[in-house]
Amino acid sequence: MTRLLAVLALLTLGCAALSFFLGPAHLAVATLLQGLWDGDGLAGTVAREIRLPRTGLALVVGAALGASGAALQGLFRNPLASPDVTGVTSCAGLGAVLALYFGFAAKAPALLPAFAIAGALASAAVLFVLSRRGAGRVALVLAGVAISSLAVALTALALTFAANPYAMSEMVLWMMGSLKDRTVSDLVLATPLVAIGIALLISAARGLDALTLGEEAAASLGIGVGSVRMRVILGVALATGAATAAAGAVSFVGLVVPHLIRPFTDQRPSLLLLPSALGGALLVTASDVLVRSIDPGEQLRLGVVTAMLGAPFFFWLILKLGRET
């Protein structure tokens, strides 16, 4: 476990460094580090105001999605669960769109993640109620598809009525995600919310392990099942909501990462949370580096890359599950 964490941390750090040193200003590594240290001149502005928030957000957003995916798969005991498949990300995007395009975020920037978290919470709550009523693996995924479709439709409706000429053209941002031109404020807003979200998920780790035995068995072990569920749902809503408000809907990270990490653990959900957070950070940072390398003009969206990696994986997963059942 420690070895897995160390390897993931090293890879993530390497990718973060690559992300930080890559950009159109073509500044030397030493110059950028000096700029990051003293904040002076062009290197200082590039390092502190542009590269740092971008790399930082890639790590934060990835960690949020990776950990949320692992927690949802544990809570619903469903390998297909993840923030995007269950519609949590789309609802967070809807909240963010309402906050941004109808002027709430301009009045108070914190309202952007607040609305996104509210959206994520609403969809997670619906899924929670459905799972309590005995909805199976497929039913939950179908519910997620329905929630996601409704959220995307409402997002499109909201953008249609937004008094902004760029609203409709930004639909692609909310569906595909981007880290372009984010600021330190975006990072400062997202980081504590994601940290609290992940902390809530980790606090529910033991409970998630117990839930793998079933709710009754978990309760007999003295686990407060209701409290575990509440912490996971709140944690996912906080982490995914804040991440989506900052970057839009970055798909498939929450689905793919826990599956990639699981073979290296003993399959317990508790042991999957932290490595999935690191794996998510690694995947999003690497995807963002890829986006900027392929298309320096950045018309290519981050979510395009993660979806191109994630969608084939999703098909493979469905076929695998089909063979198992």
Place this chain on the structure above:
Amino acid sequence: MQAAHGWVAAALTALILSTGPAACAPKRIVSTFLCTDEYVFRLVPRGQIAALSFEATDRHPVVSTIADAAAGIPAIRPSAETVMTFDPDLVVMYAGTMPALHAALDRAHVPVLDVPWANSLSDIRRVTALLGDKLGARERARALLKEMDATLARARGAAPKPPVRTLVYEPNGYSATGGMTGEIMALSGLADMGAVLGHTRLDTLPIEAVIAHPPELLILSGDPRLMNSRADLVQHHPALATVPSTVAWAELTPLLCPGPWSADAAMTFTRLAAKAVTTKGRR
């Protein structure tokens, strides 16, 4: 005999006048696109305009230069049904826009005038003259061009030498490069940095590239109060506040649609160029 000659002359004059541009002029014109609205409104008397597109008078946000003046003229979101409701004798469309609407109007035998896109000042002269002919407003078209030339001449006279290295930075990080905007910038004494940076009209320019190659004058195009889209937020990025340039916000609505009114942007450019020169002198 002389009286008979008089009558014949009068009849001939009446015939010539009645077959001239004004007499053939369409009387119920519908325009379907912002850039044709701007032309139709300026060339044709109000009574001959049946409808303009909603963008002409839209206030959320204002994208037209005639938003106030055209208030009261029916505004439509063009579809075959809404356009035909007005029983137009001419529909003015921008070439290449709304192909389904165009096809529907063709099937219904509604006359359509396709206005070609203008990408330079000479294109503007050609398109304005063409519309003057087709809308029966030759004199008005000539007057618009004369006014444009006078404005451009004033801008040329006020242009600083050497030109001020300028970047027009738009929402989303787009940057005006080349074409009509480039021509107007050049004659107003602005050297377009977008072109120097190898930037094209279709790409966005990262903020990092702007601050790595700071212009003397950075024009942020749009409304500084707007902060309700990711596109607008780009222009409020804190890194832009650090560039050692003269930074100014400017509404460049006249450049949105190419036409004789686009020359008005030249006066904005020369004003900002003078500001940049003064600021540079003080540094």
